[in-house]
Structures are given as C-alpha cells and as structure tokens.
Amino acid sequence: MTRIEVPDGSLFGLDNLPYGVFSTQGTAPRVGVRVGDHVVDLAATLGDDVFAQPVLNGFMAQGHARWVRVRERITELVSGDVPDAAVHAVSDVRTHLPFEVADYVDFYASEHHASNLGRLFRPNAEPLMPNWKHLPVGYHGRAGTVVVSGTDVVRPCGQRKAPDEDSPTFGESRRLDIEAELGFVVGTGSELGSPVPVEEFEQRVFGAVLVNDWSARDIQAWEYVPLGPFLGKSFATSISPWVVPLLALETARVATPPQAPQPLPYLRESSPWGLDIALEVELNGQVISRPPYREMYWSPAQMLAHMTVNGASSRTGDLFASGTISGPERDQRGALIEITWGGKEPIQVGGEERTFLRDGDEVAITATAPAASGGRIGFGEVRNRILPAKGAQR
Amino acid sequence: MTRIEVPDGSLFGLDNLPYGVFSTQGTAPRVGVRVGDHVVDLAATLGDDVFAQPVLNGFMAQGHARWVRVRERITELVSGDVPDAAVHAVSDVRTHLPFEVADYVDFYASEHHASNLGRLFRPNAEPLMPNWKHLPVGYHGRAGTVVVSGTDVVRPCGQRKAPDEDSPTFGESRRLDIEAELGFVVGTGSELGSPVPVEEFEQRVFGAVLVNDWSARDIQAWEYVPLGPFLGKSFATSISPWVVPLLALETARVATPPQAPQPLPYLRESSPWGLDIALEVELNGQVISRPPYREMYWSPAQMLAHMTVNGASSRTGDLFASGTISGPERDQRGALIEITWGGKEPIQVGGEERTFLRDGDEVAITATAPAASGGRIGFGEVRNRILPAKGAQR
Structure with missing residues (x-):
C-alpha cells in the first residue's frame, strides 16, 4: 500500500482531483485521477467498469449526483493507503484524449479579443458587430480533429490570398497562430426541443479543459465570408489531458464584467459563472502572455443556454470553448495576431523578433485558479510542437 | 421462401439497392436493403453481425471492396427466393437514422443559390464573394441534431432583429425555411495530416442521402456575422432513411458546369463527379420546385478534397451536404427565401399565398437519377412536419 504525498504548493491537491485517461507501458487506456505528482487508477480502486473505458463519456453520462459521490469516495481513498498497483508517477503514464468529443462549438466571448480582431480585420468599421453584446457569438468546429496535448501539429496547407495578390495560391500557412481558450465539457445532455436554462449549467457540465484552437490566419481570412471559419481552424484543436471538475471551481466563481445592454431573459444568470482563472502562454519556454479568464464578457452558463435555446439537443462529450481569452493589456492577449497586431x-x-509560429516552435498553455483551501489548483497544460507542412506546393 | 416482385417502373429495382436501418414491431433496429416495396433484413440473410448493428457505420468502415462484394451478394440473393422472415413490406417497418453522424459539414456549392442569397442579403454588392469560384465554401454544422425523415420539426425560438427594430427580441422564428440538398456519407475515413485527393472520392464515400437543412432566416440574419450560421441552422437537419450507394450512381455522373477560373490543382478532377439527379420539393402535397443537382458548380469529390486539404482527418459517418440546390429558373430553387424572393x-x-413555413406544414423532398438499366432509381424521401414553437415568449 502507498500513502500519496502531495508536495507543498502542488496544483493537484485534494481540492482539484481532475480526471483523465491514461495508460502505462503495455496496458489499455483507462480512467485515472491526478493527485500531486501521481495518477490513481480508478478502474483498479473504485470497482466500477465505467472507469475501465478508454474515455470519460460513460462516467460523465452518469450525472451530477454521481460525480459528487465519486469525488467524495476519491477524497477518502487518497487520504488513506492506496494499493501500490493503482498508483503511478505522472511521469510514467501516457495521457490520451480524455473524452470522445460529440459536437465542438467555439464561442467568441472576450470583448477585448473580438474588438481587437474587429479593428484588425475591418479597420474602417465599428470593432464589435451589432449582435455581439446581445448574444454569445459562436460557431461549430470540427469534433474529429480535437487532439490531446502532446500531439504534434502539422502546419496546414490551403488557399491564401494576400490583399495585394490577384488570385489565391496554394501552399503552407504563413500566418499560423494560437488561440488560448478554456473549454467546457457536457456531462449530461439535453433532448431535442428542450433548451437548457442558465441555472442548469452546473448540473450538466462536467468540467473544464485548456484549449489551443490553432488558427491559420491567412487561410481563414480568404475563406471565411460569408459562412465563417472552416479550414483555417479545422486542422487541429488541442486540449489538456486533465478535466478539472466544475465541482473544483466553486472558489473561482466571480461575476462577469457588467453586461450592458442587459441580456434577454434566457441569458440572465441568478448566480454568477464568471471564473477567476489565470492563464499563461509560453512560446519556446518564454511566457508571452497572461490571459485573465475573469475578463470574459459571456459566462459558460450563458454559452450553454444560448447554444440550446433554439431547441438544439446537447450530448455527453459536447465541447464548447470560450474563444480566445484576451485581457485589456497587450501581454494579456491570447493570440499572436493580437499580441503582434497582425504581425x-x-x-x-x-x-x-517573432510574429506568427515557425516550424519547430513549441507552445504551452497553463492555468491556475483559487482553491477552496486557500492555495491554487492547476489545469495542467496543453503543449504542442509545430511540424513542417507535408508536401506543400511552395 | 419469397420471391420479391419489383413492380414495373419501381425506383427501387436491382440497380438501386439502398441501405437503411429499420425495425419492425418489438424488434431491434438493424440494417436492411430496400427492394421494390420491400425491405430485406441483411442481418438475417447475409450472416454478418455488422448488419445486426443499429447503424451502418460498421459496414461502411469495411471499405469499398467489401461494399462491392456485398452489393453482388444482395443482387444474387434477391434474384432468387428469400426466407419469408427476412422480407418485410416497406409499409410495415419503421426507419431510423441510418448512420451515426461523425462531423457534419454543409457546403454552398450552387452558383444560382449563392448568387440569389448574395442579392437578397447584400443588395448593393457583387452577389458572389471573391472566394466563391476558387473554393467550395463550407462550414461545420451540428452533427447531434441530424434527424431522420418523419421526425417532427419544432419551430425554433431565438433572437431576431428586423432591420427596422432597434434591438433584438426573443421569440419564435417568423422566417422558417427549407434547404433542399444532397448529402454524402464518408465510409472510410482518412488520417490527420493526409488530405484526400479528388480521385479517392469514390473509394471513400459510401453513398448519398437527401437533406433538408432547415433554416430560421431571421435568427440566421442576426447572428451570422462574423462567424457564420449557428442557431439559425442547428435546431434540426433532416435526412432520408435510405442511403443510395455511390455504386448505384455511376449512370448519373455528368460533368459539372464549366469552372472558370480553373480551380487550383488539388481541386481538378480527372473524371467528372457532377450528378444528374432531379429533385422535387413538395409543400403540403404540391410540388413547388424541381431543383436540378446537375447545375451544381462544385462536385462532391471537390468538396471532400477541399474539406481535408488542410490535413483535417475524416471519419466513418462524416456527412457533407451540398448546400441548397438551385437551378436558374424560379421553379428550380431549393429554398423558400429564393422562391419567394425574401418573402x-x-x-x-x-x-x-405562401412565403415561409407555417405550423402544420409538411415538406417532402424526393429525387431520382438515371439507372444503369435505362429506367430511374429513387432516393425515397425526406418528409417532415412543422410543429408550433414550445414556450415562445411572444
């Protein structure tokens, strides 16, 4: 038996307990929970087959009451002695995509980000579109290309047309960018025809992950009218391997910035779901930005209510991301296009001197939030390397 | 044993053989093939568990060579005597969503449709955006709300703002519309980082279905800048229950209309994948349009090549639809917004006098294509009724 020691100041103490899917040499992927610098095998300790699955979907679908009970049992378990065979050093495990993504939606919920992009893309117009303060603008992305941290990102090819070119050319993206975001995972879905009220957010959403929504700005700029981003985004979206339970984020809850005009009734919150989460973006080991999630205009509860208000169903494994997180300062912006003002x-x-991403670059996004115990909890990281384009016709 | 009689002029003769998922009273959904006015139970006749599944995905993933062999075996089977218990009258079965939808992409491949919508939405600008003739414009839709023919469509609610209103109001859509489309289903997917050449279309795509991509024009008009359609589309997308194999559409192949400027190399076809498919749209039993698929500017092989050229993977069950099919004449347009010129x-x-859809309306889309034997094959239909909005704050 082993007593798991949580180092002082660890971001993975008992007030975090994030879930992931891991494997060790020669074993099948299964569900684990991270405690300090260790991963506890839940299939081996809790005796429920749902944890022997290679994705969290089965457990997530069991619902909020079960999530609460399992969290209590894990707390008991790791406060005592745990069988040796069920404990692995985090450095000894491989982490996998933690859940099967049903639909992927990306929002655009940072006023600073949307304003910056408006200024960059439409310099002679109002930065924000007329709808922006009335609803959380969002769009569907490609669920099949959501990948886990550590998966190399191959520079995409596609059509690009610079403003001074007559016609598009095909080749590798010259303006490959990051978007530092937070993503929320639906645990219990909702039926077709049954919108999810803002109040049901915490019953239905299982947890949160870090998201790097890679963006090829030149491909995007040429393709995106009038139906929105497509290939400029769909080549890869990276997420962190540890899903931080919403239950661990109670202490991080804050009010969103003031919303004026007042949103329509279906978007009004009775209790706030802004989140005081501090992100850091590193490029090749150097911090280049510290985006503050608490600056986000729309809350994730409002996003889910909006996403379903037309009667659209939601499913276990639906992932909805916040959109790029940018604060008011230059070193709080979550995308290179903003940090370098269009390069x-x-x-x-x-x-x-750096603008957009080069081949070989490594990008890591991390985040922490205040913990119930007074310290902080961590999201781990989403870290990926850029590989050269394959077979680009240059 | 039963000898299946195919009525003269049937759209479901031996040159069609579309696959679907069906059940009879008290039995589990499984794979069948439609022959004349009958459904043949493939789980009961071909002795392969893949047909006992409630979706076609397992069979589709087996690949092109297997699709060819199974089609040959079915042709032999239904040319002789079939066990009574494996044959059901089509009127006795319930059809289900035939496959689990992985990602859903909607293109915008009709020049007539894109030009009409450009004139309606942007009356003082060029109807087509500068990118339109260089690439098949498309966007991701909501996979989780793809439903089968027969599923009632509840009128969606959401934010709408008429041009003469100061701010948006919440309520039921007043401009509920149809979009008559054809959808293509990926059988064998492709890896991340490996674009699918246009030539691989027929190896990878299993078949085609009719699609009604319901659209709430007022919700869409308010929300769609700058990231594209979202809630105006995501409440429901209906498809026909019978997947017509691509193998049955050889005779329907035609050249697309001339493409000028010449597309970039990755979009050039060595053999044509335009399709001579004739659609009919009925509103409450009256034909209101006959959209000609052969007028589509971009072919489905070009759509798949474009969708993956950035390295995006594709998966078994990916559905990509053509976008509204409209011909040059008023009675060939595939959406009410075009037929009635914005109402x-x-x-x-x-x-x-009718413009957009009313509660209680029933819309049916059907289609036929030339058959190898000289007759025609059918797609069946996608037929749905509009139910009143739930709990709209009027």
Whole structure:
C-alpha cells in the first residue's frame, strides 16, 4: 500500500482531483485521477467498469449526483493507503484524449479579443458587430480533429490570398497562430426541443479543459465570408489531458464584467459563472502572455443556454470553448495576431523578433485558479510542437 | 421462401439497392436493403453481425471492396427466393437514422443559390464573394441534431432583429425555411495530416442521402456575422432513411458546369463527379420546385478534397451536404427565401399565398437519377412536419 504525498504548493491537491485517461507501458487506456505528482487508477480502486473505458463519456453520462459521490469516495481513498498497483508517477503514464468529443462549438466571448480582431480585420468599421453584446457569438468546429496535448501539429496547407495578390495560391500557412481558450465539457445532455436554462449549467457540465484552437490566419481570412471559419481552424484543436471538475471551481466563481445592454431573459444568470482563472502562454519556454479568464464578457452558463435555446439537443462529450481569452493589456492577449497586431509589432522571444509560429516552435498553455483551501489548483497544460507542412506546393 | 416482385417502373429495382436501418414491431433496429416495396433484413440473410448493428457505420468502415462484394451478394440473393422472415413490406417497418453522424459539414456549392442569397442579403454588392469560384465554401454544422425523415420539426425560438427594430427580441422564428440538398456519407475515413485527393472520392464515400437543412432566416440574419450560421441552422437537419450507394450512381455522373477560373490543382478532377439527379420539393402535397443537382458548380469529390486539404482527418459517418440546390429558373430553387424572393413574391399553395413555413406544414423532398438499366432509381424521401414553437415568449 502507498500513502500519496502531495508536495507543498502542488496544483493537484485534494481540492482539484481532475480526471483523465491514461495508460502505462503495455496496458489499455483507462480512467485515472491526478493527485500531486501521481495518477490513481480508478478502474483498479473504485470497482466500477465505467472507469475501465478508454474515455470519460460513460462516467460523465452518469450525472451530477454521481460525480459528487465519486469525488467524495476519491477524497477518502487518497487520504488513506492506496494499493501500490493503482498508483503511478505522472511521469510514467501516457495521457490520451480524455473524452470522445460529440459536437465542438467555439464561442467568441472576450470583448477585448473580438474588438481587437474587429479593428484588425475591418479597420474602417465599428470593432464589435451589432449582435455581439446581445448574444454569445459562436460557431461549430470540427469534433474529429480535437487532439490531446502532446500531439504534434502539422502546419496546414490551403488557399491564401494576400490583399495585394490577384488570385489565391496554394501552399503552407504563413500566418499560423494560437488561440488560448478554456473549454467546457457536457456531462449530461439535453433532448431535442428542450433548451437548457442558465441555472442548469452546473448540473450538466462536467468540467473544464485548456484549449489551443490553432488558427491559420491567412487561410481563414480568404475563406471565411460569408459562412465563417472552416479550414483555417479545422486542422487541429488541442486540449489538456486533465478535466478539472466544475465541482473544483466553486472558489473561482466571480461575476462577469457588467453586461450592458442587459441580456434577454434566457441569458440572465441568478448566480454568477464568471471564473477567476489565470492563464499563461509560453512560446519556446518564454511566457508571452497572461490571459485573465475573469475578463470574459459571456459566462459558460450563458454559452450553454444560448447554444440550446433554439431547441438544439446537447450530448455527453459536447465541447464548447470560450474563444480566445484576451485581457485589456497587450501581454494579456491570447493570440499572436493580437499580441503582434497582425504581425506588424513583433515580440522578442529567445533574443529574436517573432510574429506568427515557425516550424519547430513549441507552445504551452497553463492555468491556475483559487482553491477552496486557500492555495491554487492547476489545469495542467496543453503543449504542442509545430511540424513542417507535408508536401506543400511552395 | 419469397420471391420479391419489383413492380414495373419501381425506383427501387436491382440497380438501386439502398441501405437503411429499420425495425419492425418489438424488434431491434438493424440494417436492411430496400427492394421494390420491400425491405430485406441483411442481418438475417447475409450472416454478418455488422448488419445486426443499429447503424451502418460498421459496414461502411469495411471499405469499398467489401461494399462491392456485398452489393453482388444482395443482387444474387434477391434474384432468387428469400426466407419469408427476412422480407418485410416497406409499409410495415419503421426507419431510423441510418448512420451515426461523425462531423457534419454543409457546403454552398450552387452558383444560382449563392448568387440569389448574395442579392437578397447584400443588395448593393457583387452577389458572389471573391472566394466563391476558387473554393467550395463550407462550414461545420451540428452533427447531434441530424434527424431522420418523419421526425417532427419544432419551430425554433431565438433572437431576431428586423432591420427596422432597434434591438433584438426573443421569440419564435417568423422566417422558417427549407434547404433542399444532397448529402454524402464518408465510409472510410482518412488520417490527420493526409488530405484526400479528388480521385479517392469514390473509394471513400459510401453513398448519398437527401437533406433538408432547415433554416430560421431571421435568427440566421442576426447572428451570422462574423462567424457564420449557428442557431439559425442547428435546431434540426433532416435526412432520408435510405442511403443510395455511390455504386448505384455511376449512370448519373455528368460533368459539372464549366469552372472558370480553373480551380487550383488539388481541386481538378480527372473524371467528372457532377450528378444528374432531379429533385422535387413538395409543400403540403404540391410540388413547388424541381431543383436540378446537375447545375451544381462544385462536385462532391471537390468538396471532400477541399474539406481535408488542410490535413483535417475524416471519419466513418462524416456527412457533407451540398448546400441548397438551385437551378436558374424560379421553379428550380431549393429554398423558400429564393422562391419567394425574401418573402416579397409569394407563391400559391393550396389556393393560398405562401412565403415561409407555417405550423402544420409538411415538406417532402424526393429525387431520382438515371439507372444503369435505362429506367430511374429513387432516393425515397425526406418528409417532415412543422410543429408550433414550445414556450415562445411572444
């Protein structure tokens, strides 16, 4: 038996307990929980086949009351002695995509980000579209290309047309970018024809992950009118392997910034679901931005209510992301296009001037939130490397 | 034993053989093939468990060579005597969603449709966006709300703002519309980082279905800038229950209309995948349009090549639809917004002036294509009724 020691200041103490899917050499992927620098095998300790599955979907579908009970049992379990065979050093495990993604929706909920992009893309118009303060603007992305942290990202090819070119050319993206976001995972879905009220957010949403919504700005700029982003986004969306339970984020809840005009009734919250989560974005080991989630205009409860208000059903494994998280300051912006103002204002990284991503670059996004015990809890990281394009016709 | 009689002129002769998922009273959904006015139970006749599944995905994933062999075996089987218990009158079975939808993509491949919508939405600008003739414009839709023919469609609610209103109001859609489309189902997917060449279309795509991509034009008009359609589309997308194998559409292949400028190399076809498929749209039993698929500018092989050219993977069950099919004539348009020119030019249906859909309306889309034997094959139908909105705050 083993007593798991949680190092002082660990971001994975008993007030976090994030779930993931892991494997060790020669074993099948299964559900585990991270405690300090260890992963506890839930299939081996809790005696429920739902944890022997290679995705969290089965457990997530069991619903909120079950999530509460399992969290209590895990707390008891890891406060005592745990069988040796059920405990692995986090450095010894491989983490997998933690859940099967049903539908993937990406919102656009940061006023700073939407305003910055409006200024960059439509310099002679109002930065925000007329609808922006009335509803959380969002669109569907590609569920099949959501990948887990550690998966290399191949630079995409596609059609691009610079403003000074007559016609598009085919080739590798020259403006490959990141988008630092938070994603929310639906545990218990809702039926066709039954909108989810804002109040049901915490009953239905299982947890949150970090998201890097890779964006090929040149492909996107050429393709996106009038039906929105498509290939500029669909080549890859990376998520962190540990799903932080919504139950661990109670202490992080804050009010969203003031919403004016007042939203329509279906978007009004009776209790706030803004979240005081602090992100960090590293490029090749150097912090280039610290996006503050608490600045987000629309809350995730409002996003879910909006996404279903037309009667659309939701399913276990639906992932909805916040959109790029940007604060008011330059070093709080969650995308390179904003940080470098469309590539015109480079930043210094590793002694070089940098704008968009180069082959070989490594991007890591991390985040922490205040914990119930007074310390902080962590989201782990989403970290990926950029590989050169394959077979680009240059 | 039963010898299945195929009535003269049937659209479901041996040159069609579409696959679906059906059940009879008290039995589990399983795979069948339609022959004349009968459904043959493939689980009961071919002795392969893949047909006992409630979706076609397992069979579709087996690949092109297997699709060819099974089609040959079915042809032999239904040319002789079939066990009584494996044959059901089509009127005695219930049809189900034939496959689990992985990702759903909707294209915009009709030049007539895109031009009409451009004129309606942006009257003072060029009807087609600059990118339209360079690439098949498309976007991701909601896979979880793809439903089978026969599923009632509840009028959606949402935010709408008329041009003469100061701010949006919440309520039921006042401009509920249809979009008559054809959808293509991926059988064998492709890996992340491996674009599908146009030539691989027929190896990878299993078959085609009719699609009614319901659209709430007022919700869509308010929400769609800058990230594209979202709630105006995501409440329901209906498909026909019988998947017509691509193998049955060889005789329907035609060249697409001339494409100028010449597409970039990755979109050039060595053999044509335009399709001579004739659709009919009925509103409450009256034909209101006959959209010609052969007028579509972009072919489905070009759509698949474009969808994956950035390295996006594809999966068994991916559904990509053509976008509204409209021909050059008014009575060839596939959406009410075009037929009635934004509601300003009503049509006569059942002795009444009609523009957008009313509660209680029933819409049916059917289609036929030339058959190898000289007759025609049918797609069956996608037929749905509009139910009143639930709990709209009027």
